[in-house]
Every structure is written in structure tokens, then in C-alpha cells.
Amino acid sequence: MAETDPFARACSDAMEANDRASRMMGITIVESVAGRSVVTMKVRDDMLNGHDVCHGGMLFTMADTAFAHACNNTNKVTLASGCTIDFLAPAYEGELLTASAIERSRSGRTGVYDVEIHNPEGKLVATFRGRSYQLKGSVLPET
Secondary structure, rough: OOOOOOOHHHHHHHHHHHHHHHHHOOOOOEEEEEEEEEEEEOOHHHHOOOOHHHHHOHHHHHHHHHHHHHHHHOOOOOEEEEEEEEEOOOOOOOOOEEEEEEEEEEEOOOEEEEEEEEEOOEEEEEEEEEEEEEOOOOOOOOO
């Protein structure tokens, strides 16, 4: 069962409301807790590459979305400063993928986050490491 953190979820909901790319891909926020997030995405036919497996760019975007929620759900506007991804197994049409992001380090304005994408059987499809940089400002209005 997903953990609940109302403040972190409010930050994620505010970001999601303006995230047209994630909406277009059908990415759903399952969990948002300070420094962590879980999102899901169902692989559709229009997400397949020439080998009939999920395009790596789709997997990257899914992982990047989980990363974004994990590093912004404490109400600090944070962007990626760099990321890497390793594709470990194919994902197929119809599979509901789950991406789980966790903060490994946050100090000053920088952070490091790891994301794992799993298929419905729990097989690891991809690993992603994102480095973040905090800007001025907040996701939600300051009170």
C-alpha cells in the first residue's frame, strides 16, 4: 500500500497539473512522500520502437518524472542537472510499469536520486540516477 504524505502529495499534484508530457504518456502518481515517489505507466502501442519493445526514451521520461516528484515534493523548485539510465530488460505493450524514486543525498542546492523501473512480474527493466539542482522558489505558494 502506498504511503501518504499530504504535503508532498500536494506538491506532486501541483506539478502534475502542469505536466502535459507526463499526462500524454499516461503516467500516474501512486505515491509521493518527502524524497520519494512512485509512478506507473502502461506501455501502449504508440510507445513501441522498431523492435516492438518500449522505446528507451519513454522509459527515460517515466524515470525522469518519478525523479522530478521525489526532488520537488518538499516544496523546493528543483531541476535535473544530469541523469543516466541503464536499460536492463525489455518492456512490452500492455505492461504496467512501476518507477520508484528515492533520494540518496541532498545537501545545499544539490541532490542525488535513484530510480528503478520494474515490470508487473517485478523484473528490473531500467535503473536511472538523477542529479538535481535547487532553484529559488517553491512549488506551492509560500504561506
